[in-house]
Amino acid sequence: MAEPLLQLKKICKSFPGVKALDDVDFSIREGEVVGLLGENGAGKSTLVKIISGVYMPDSGDMVWHGNKFNIKSIMDAQERGIAIIFQELNNCPNLSALENLFLGREIRSRAGVVDFRAMKKKAQEIFSYLGVQIPLATPVGKLSVALQQMVEIGKALLTKAKLIIMDEPTSSLTEKETRKLFQIIKELKAQNITVIFISHKLEEVFEVTDRLVVLRDGRRVGELETSAANRDSLVSLMVGREIHSFFSSRSKAAGTEVLLKIENFSGPPNVSGVNFELHRGEILGLAGLIGAGRTELALLMFGAEQKTSGKMFLQGKEIHVRSPRQAIENGIAYLSEDRKTKSLILPMMVRENITMSIHGTLSGFLGTLNRKKERELANSFVRLLEIKTSGLDQVVNNLSGGNQQKVVVAKWLATEPSILILDEPTRGIDVHAKAEIHKLITDLADKGTSIILISSELPEVVALSDRVLVMHEGKVRRVLDKAEISQENIMGAVFAR
Secondary structure (H helix, E strand, O other), X not given: OOOOOEEEEEEEEEEOOEEEEEEEEEEEOOOOEEEEEOOOOOOHHHHHHHHOOOOOOOEEEEEEOOXXXXXXXXXXXXXXXXXXXXXXXXXXXXXXXXXXXXXXXXXXXXXXXXXXXXXXHHHHHHHHHHOOOOOOXXXXXXXXXXXXXXXXXXXXXXOOOOEEEEEOOOOOOOHHHHHHHHHHHHHHHHOOOEEEEEOOXXXXXXXXXXEEEEEEOOEEEEEEEHHHOOHHHHHHHHHOOOOOOOOOOOOOOOOOOEEEEEEEEEEOOOEEEEEEEEEOOOEEEEEOOOOXXXXXHHHHHHOOOOOOEEEEEEOOEEEOOOOHHHHHHOOEEEEOOOHHHHOOOOOOEHHHHHHOXXXXXXXXXXXXXXXXXXXXXXXXXXXXXXXXXXXXXXXXXXXXXXXHHHHHHHHHHOOOOOEEEEEOOOOOOOHHHHHHHHHHHXXXXXXXXXXXXXXXXXXXHHHHOOEEEEEEOOEEEEEEOHHHOOHHHHHHHHXXX
């Protein structure tokens, strides 16, 4: 058997109140695709951040091509041929897509001047290869999360990497973009390039990996050849127990009362003439490819963007939502697909993030925040959603991505909304937490909360939705009733002429 490209021996890493890695061993050979699995907080992201130079281990050895080495920075890792696509997008939002793509590795002329023409040509080649069209001059912060993710993937492909780490690379990609990424992984493997692949979507792991390494609570608990693994045994190994159902069933059908009606909604950048009704206690799925207008429609409804035309009726009465505050006052909550920049204040504590939208209800006559009520409410959601944290005062930035997502869910549930818009609610969440979120969604709907579910995971949309609106280029292409909902019908509507 060939010598490993990379070996990690007894790696340990601790953060305040948390031991993230405890004597972890890991190895990978050239041209191998290894899946790194585990629940949120298992230590996956910490391990790959050590490999890529973001963190230094507290103890343990790292071996590259048979020689011990230390990586002290991301640039140090890149010089050795290690690239990473982060789960949390690692871009500069005010810089253009082109500038982000070449940041730190600009193409220069012989005179040392940045050659923008050469960079544009190379960028167009990369994005054409990825099968996406990205406006190169647009600030990255104005692109959808999915397109930002494709910029990150493009960055990794630009380097002459020997090892590429992909941390939840498909978390905001649709089926079409995911298929293209899988083809790229196969081509990388054929070129003897090594890939560490992290995903909570087990069907992806089974498709693209050769071997699986499982972490639980900071420890390595198992290794399996992918061909010998199955879903149930893998999940049991990851969570330490069996999960009998990945999707929760409704205990009762959605109501017939029209709670919300949208008429001829249009707005930037491409939403045009959208009409639909949302019933009380209904889970309404929004499906479509990147750029279909799903997130853009949600932002218009929530008042985060201003519509150019259209009306919104709540229980038959027209309402005017020009800001998120007005949306919340009307019982509408929106969980953004981008938790890092639009949903959380990362340097603040868990309890502060959970309660930030309801200070009015937690304050007394003089406007003083009731800290006891704040802690009680925040603690109730930590227990309900099983948020892994050292305490209510832990800084959110120190939580795993999945636990950050749970804090966002808690923040909006605290507003007790009648309409909850969920934009990629299980992005970056492990299988156990995902099952819990699915159950929470169905429980909320059964209790009368109306839910609009935006998800790039078609199985999730199919399993949870009572109806599905299929969007394409900012318009509703088709509405599927419960009996019509299937992945085939959704994709058929997307590509229908």
